[in-house]
Amino acid sequence: MDLKAHSAQIENSMVNSFAYSFQATELDARGGVGTVVERLRRMGLPAARVDDVQIALSEAVNNVVEHAYADTTPGDVDIGCNLDTEQLWISIRDAGLPLPNEALATRKPADLTGPREDLPEGGFGWFLIRELTSAVTYERDNGTNRLSLCFEVGNSCV
Amino acid sequence: MSLTSTMTDSGQIVTVNVERIDAAMAIQFKEDMRSETESGASRVILDLSEVKFIDSSGLGAIVAAMKQLGSSRKLDLAGLSPMVDKVFRLTRMDTVFDLYASLNDATAVNNT
Numbered sequence: 001m002d003l004k005a006h007s008a009q010i011e012n013s014m015v016n017s018f019a020y021s022f023q024a025t026e027l028d029a030r031g032g033v034g035t036v037v038e039r040l041r042r043m044g045l046p047a048a049r050v051d052d053v054q055i056a057l058s059e060a061v062n063n064v065v066e067h068a069y070a071d072t073t074p075g076d077v078d079i080g081c082n083l084d085t086e087q088l089w090i091s092i093r094d095a096g097l098p099l100p101n102e103a104l105a106t107r108k109p110a111d112l113t114g115p116r117e118d119l120p121e122g123g124f125g126w127f128l129i130r131e132l133t134s135a136v137t138y139e140r141d142n143g144t145n146r147l148s149l150c151f152e153v154g155n156s157c158v
Numbered sequence: 159m160s161l162t163s164t165m166t167d168s169g170q171i172v173t174v175n176v177e178r179i180d181a182a183m184a185i186q187f188k189e190d191m192r193s194e195t196e197s198g199a200s201r202v203i204l205d206l207s208e209v210k211f212i213d214s215s216g217l218g219a220i221v222a223a224m225k226q227l228g229s230s231r232k233l234d235l236a237g238l239s240p241m242v243d244k245v246f247r248l249t250r251m252d253t254v255f256d257l258y259a260s261l262n263d264a265t266a267v268n269n270t
Contacts, residue, residue: 026182051241058213062181112254117225121218124249128214131248 016043017082024074024094029061036079036090043083049151053088056132059125060092060147068096068145087134088151095144102140161190168265169201169234174209179216187216191223200231203264207237212245224255232256236264 018039022032037054045053057079064077078093099105107126112119129136135150160183163172172194179187195202204220212220224233236258238246246252258264 026180030178030180030182051244054211055213055241055245058180058211062213062215065181109250112250116229119221119225119254121221121225122214124214124217128245128248 016084017080019078019080021076021078024061024065024069024077024096026062026065029058029065029077032077032079033058033061036081040081040083040088045083045088045153049088049153052132053090053151056129056149056151057090057092059129060149063125064092064094064096064145068094068098070097072096083153086153088153089148090151091146091148093144093146098140098145099138104136104138160187161194163194165199166265168268169203170195170199171203171205171261171265173205173207177208178211179209179219180211180213181215184215184219188219188222188226191219192226195223195227195231201234202227202231203234203236203258203261205236205261205264206239206242207261209242210239212242214245214249217245217249217251221251221254234258234264236261 020032020036020039022028022035033054036057037050040053041047041050061077061079065074069075075095078091080091080093082089105126107130109127110120110123129149132151133149134152135148137148139146160176161172161174163170165171172191174187176183176187204223220233220235227233234256235246237260238257243257246255246257258267
């Protein structure tokens, strides 16, 4: 491989992953997710996937803001993205409280069959994350949560 | 105020004037809906044409707004952008609400 092609390849692989951090407040989360999604869009993530990522990532980050840092001063949320021709992996790290039982729960769709006054007003977040991703992993290590979301990209990208 | 409203023959149209109904907005939205719909028509049409993004908190706030109306009044949703529509369908909320592609479609149907 000549030097030019080699450096182009390095540049390419650098463009396809990036990290971004923000504070775990509702407004910073809104801006932070927006920045990450915009960057993925500019990297060539197909429009339909961009919407999926925005929905799922917003839910994951909201969980950090509302639950992981619920009882403390909001810490940081660290996002890492890795996009190749097949998949997009997004990791979300925080130093807040672990998930209950330090594990992902299986989520069922909310029960909408009851009378109107019993309809759920929450609990849709994890269900949306599961519906929009092809894989979800969670690790608790040394006081840090690391949630990873995978999206299938297909070949239409990068 | 995130909402404005007008009375029409097909019901009260409440227009959402923000681009997002998300976690940062949900509580205010719910309160604004309460004051907009305190009294009035048996049918309320929520015009979501301006809304580009909704999350699970926003979805919960719309469900709450519907419950606030009580059992004799109806909340219909109109003008859902593709992303908003997707969130409603994925969570099966399209089985709870009547969804209309545009405000015109919603007002063309009289008091279902």
